[in-house]
Amino acid sequence: MGLLLLCLGIGWWLWKGVAAMEDPEFIIGPAAYYIINTAEETGAANIVAAILFDYRGIDTLGEASVIYTTVCGVAMLFSKSKYKRSSAGLSFIARRGVSFLVPFLLLYGSTIILMGHMTPGGGFQGGAVFATVTILLCIVFGSSFEMSRIKPKTKETIESLGGLFFVFLGGVGLLAGAGFLANTAAGFPRGQVGNFLSAGAIPLLNIAVGMKVGAGLSTIFYSMVRVLELEFGEQMSEVEGNDKN
């Protein structure tokens, strides 16, 4: 009861803070600069993508390394568990349905990644869609099927390649003398705003981040589900042993 009152009190306090705010009519500060100059300087039609991959590219590199650290942490915590058995998967109807859906999901994910500089979307979102495909395969067909189709080593390689590609694109800017992760200043072609081939390095960075996020989230899910199946299998064998006794 006291906790509920405490939470209500904090909520009331926060509400008093935002209730005093006015509806802003215009934008000031760096955001106004980004809105005015994005088309000129980067050639990207999606201003959010331009901010993420051009103006604040180093931020995004740090963000990608957070995912990498998480994958390392999860893999380290579950390193000793050996893979024993897989779940049986779901019914025939679910299997047919998912195998019908997977090509469309792959198409959707690649669209989100490749059009990230023109429409809402980008590497993070498209990578999450790719990870969803592998998670669906894992749940519906069982994790041993998923492991046999997409090897964990392959996922690790894709993730590392994505990270290296990102840093390499940053290094191109450094070589051109324009600074780390420089875009048009480093000689990447700007193109026509709204065209598919535009915005310099932003589509390439989108692809790199997409590889990284897709493979990383998929690895996290796979190592967790493997451990859970292992524990479930142990409990099942314990139950069977008790039955015999």
Place this chain on the structure above:
Amino acid sequence: MIKISYATAIFVFCIGLYTILSKRNLFKTVIGLTIMESGALMLIVTAGYVHGGVPPLIPMEGQAVNPLPHAFTLTAIVIGASDVALALALVIKVHRRYKTVDLDKIRGLKE
């Protein structure tokens, strides 16, 4: 209208806070953490709204909303997903060690 959005964000945040404070189950604590995170993200996105704004995509008709909070939210979503994954991994580890995820029972076992 914008006040309703702020109120929703604060409401969701307080639900998450109450979940974290009151539940003893570690999984429920992690769920509360994600709910709190959603509230914070709603607050950030709402803070970028401009009266009568359009999405920040070229070509724009009229005043665009602030694109900076959107970029920050993308960053925060990814980091939130990462820390939830790590927290769940640690909870699984705790469950293997103590065979329970109840905080009170874990404390009882230690003494």
